[in-house]
Amino acid sequence: MLYGIAAASAALLLTAVLAALLRVPALRAGILDRRRQRPLPVLGGVAVVAVTCLVAWAGEWTKVAPLGDGVGELLVAGAAVALLGLVADVWRLRARVLVAGTAVAAACVVPYDETGFWGGILAIGWIVFASLAFKGLDHADGLAGTVGVITAFGAGAVAAAEVMDGLAVLLSVFAAALTGFLMHNWHPARVGLGASGSLFTGFLLSSAAVFTRAGYALGPTTGVLFCLGAVAAADFLLVLLARSTARRPLLRRGPDHLAHRLRRLGLTPQGAVVLLGAASFSAVLVGVLVHTGWTGEGAVLWVAGGVLFAALVLFRVPVQLPQPRRRDTSTQVRGQLRVRNG
Template sequence: MLYGIAAATAALLLTAVLTALLRGVALRAGIVDRRMQRRTPLLGGLAVVTVTCLVAWVGESTRIALLGRGVGRLLVAAAALAALGLVADVWRLRARVLVAGTAVAAACVVPYEETGVAGGLLGIAWIVVASLAFKGLDHVDGLAGTVGVITAFGAGACAAAEMLDGLAALLSVFAAALTGFLMHNWPPARIGLGSCGALFTGFLLASSLVLTRAGYGLAASSAVTACFGAVAAADALLVLFARLLARRPLLRRGPDHLAHRLRRLGLTPAGSVVLLGAGSFSTVLVGVLVHTGWTGEEAALWVAGGALLVVGVLLRIPVQRSRGTETMQVSGQLRVRNG
């Protein structure tokens, strides 16, 4: 107990300090993203990954908090994927490279002896989709970190309920590291996660749920994972439908995510993050209750229905592009013209 508190506190403080240091490095090296007409450095994820792995390694090497074989393999795979994401932040890799890398990493952590081959393949697909969907949340200041912290605590509670103490300890350290990062990422963000941190976060959380739910039925596991990934899934679906309807390239970035549309309704950047964070807390809580048996699997249907309702409502909110391509609403339809 005392070690857990000390490890989480150390992770929070170390990440806060390292993130501040890496911000200057990213600016000098030109590793930046452009958000709302400002340059945002992208090495915040490197701080989260480094501190999480460092604190976990200290606990493992001193044998105070052993991760366990499966959890250790999970952390190594997540770190390798983070390294690929860091390369993408620096040299802008193609999306298919990130998809392939995530799939390979996922194939290394799925417990096939408990899931079977078919269940393992479904687990790989879930990890890939969830990781990439979570990456989409990093387009908005503070959102990926907020949803990540909430989801990590929920996944840690499920792991603790299954007596997976090593996994629960890792998730608590990771949540603390993300909190330290959020001190610099809250709107207006001074640094972002980047592909390095976003892929690490999504992969670690999705894979943790696969390990926790291994041995359970497919329907029950699908219900739990749907609750945990509801916000990221809603964001991905909203972007997918909007770009298909507007006949815009699916991989071209734009201000058409959940938080962007909430801002069009009058919410402040921080307000939109708080609202989506509250939504994430609600859906994750349902997922924890389903996992622990406090409520039935049908509760996930309410979560899915609510997510689809939000997507349908926000899909009617027009978005306006500030550079390159501007999307305008004319005569009730979306018209795209080059600026």
């Protein structure tokens, strides 16, 4: 107990300091998210990943808080996904590369002896989906971090209920690291998660949830996992509806996510994040209660109905999509005349 508190405190402080220190190198190196209203350095995710791994492995090395079977491999795979995301932050990898890399990492951590082969395939699909969905949540200041902290505490509670102490400590350390990062990411953000931090967040949380539910029946497990990732699922469903009807690429970023539409309704940036954080807390609480048996599985239907209702309502909110670039016809004509006269 005392080690958990000390580890979480150290993770919070170290991440807050490291995220601040990495901001200037990110600006100088041009590792920025230029698709927002202002260029935002995105090495905050590196701080979260580095501190989480450092503190977790310190507990493993000192034998004070062993990670447990499979948890160390999960952390290594998550770090590999974060490294892939960092490459994407620097060189802009194609989406299919991120999907393939995340799937390979997920395939390495799924406990097939408890899930079975087909259950393992479904688990891989869930981990890939959750990782990309959390990457999509990184569209507004503070949103991915806030939802990540809430989900980490929920997944940690489920792990504690399963007496997976090492995994519970890891999730508490991760939640603390995200909280330290949020000190610099609350609107107006000074540093962002980037693909590195957002993919790591989704991968670690979804993999941890799979670990805690391995061996349970598929139906209840699906419900619990859905509750833990309800806000990310709602955002994905909303984007899927909007871009399918508009015939736009699904994995290309645009101002049509949850927080964007809530702001069009008049909410402030902070208000939109608080509202979505409250929704995440409610859904995660239902998931924890269903897992521990404090409420029936039917409560998941209320969460699913809320996700569907929110997606359909916000789908009706108009957004201003970026216009495709048009070539300057006058410049093109002058170029053709020069070629002809030449």
